[in-house]
């Protein structure tokens with residue numbers, strides 16, 4: 014069984030690694046010959062509009078998936094004419110455009126910050142809808158806080174609009190959130206669904222630094238009639254949990270694979286910020302912190318195999334390594350710390366690895382987390 018993965022970054026690398034024990038082989042496609050997934054799987058290195066190379070890549074694959082949402086839509090559509098692409102190009106089309114994404118989320122009843130498309134000929138119209146302060150974002154190709162700016166005044170708003178031209182833009186009301194959270198769900202080709210526990214995400218300079226699941230693992234894990242695992246987080250009890258939203262999202266698109274929904278929690282309510290139609294950085298904790306990682310479950314889902322349990326193994330946390338790798342010995346002597354390096358050269362702001370932590374009690378996990386944050390200089 015060989016699958017193709019578009020994109021050869023660390024997410025593609027971890028997908029390939031998760032496939033080995035199951036006998037699933039992976040071939041990755043990336044324009045860069047140095048793509049780090051190429052260290053663990055065969056790499057086709059060609060541009061995303063090299064149709065001959067893409068046709069060869071599609072040949073003999075069970076299916077094709079992607080590890081980042083900025084794969085050109087035309088590339089995904091071209092491949093989908095030859096071999097199943099999961100998640101579908103339709104999911105890619107919606108979630109690579111912040112305007113279509115938010116319109117879609119609102120249409121299925123998932124609330125978002127107030128937003129408006131910016132018409133460069135009359136930008137004030139969008140400002141009237143969202144008010145100040147607001148965030149100006151490029152509709153496409155933004156990641157890790159790139160392609161966006163906060164405006165506190167009309168002048169700042171107009172400056173951002175000018176700075177981002179000629180890109181299509183969206184304005185969003187600035188949300189004074191209490192914290193940022195995400196939920197990762199997975200739906201198999203067979204319709205089976207599983208949802209990982211809600212995770213709290215801490216960012217700095219627009220980059221995810223730490224993810225901590227919000228769960229109470231000693232409470233009974235309930236699974237409803239549709240097979241959805243429910244964790245008794247306060248938000249779920251109020252019926253507003255991200256779990257409810259992610260299931261709605263998965264079902265409304267007949268989605269196949271892993272999807273991540275990033276949200277703001279503000280005054281006990283969740284507002285959706287962004288959807289990633291792929292495995293996600295905030296889901297690395299479950300690599301060791303749950304029975305089945307998001308990577309393995311993504312592979313199971315796109316191949317129509319039964320999903321693995323997402324039940325937690327105690328308490329976990331994930332710390333990203335940004336721009337530098339601490340001495341390996343110092344990481345490995347932390348009990349229950351699992352080091353994942355991506356084979357990338359450290360550069361400022363670059364994700365070069367992560368550490369997952371697992372413990373039997375919350376106190377123990379918190380102590381390990383503190384020690385790890387001190388080690389990587391993120392306290």
Ligand code: AMP
Pocket residue numbers: 126148155156157158159185186187188189190193216219275286287
């Ligand atoms: P994004 O690229 O949309 O995920 O945004 C990157 C980060 O910017 C988020 O993780 C938030 O910390 C912040 N951010 C984005 N949109 C908003 C918003 N509407 N209000 C407040 N903060 C925001």
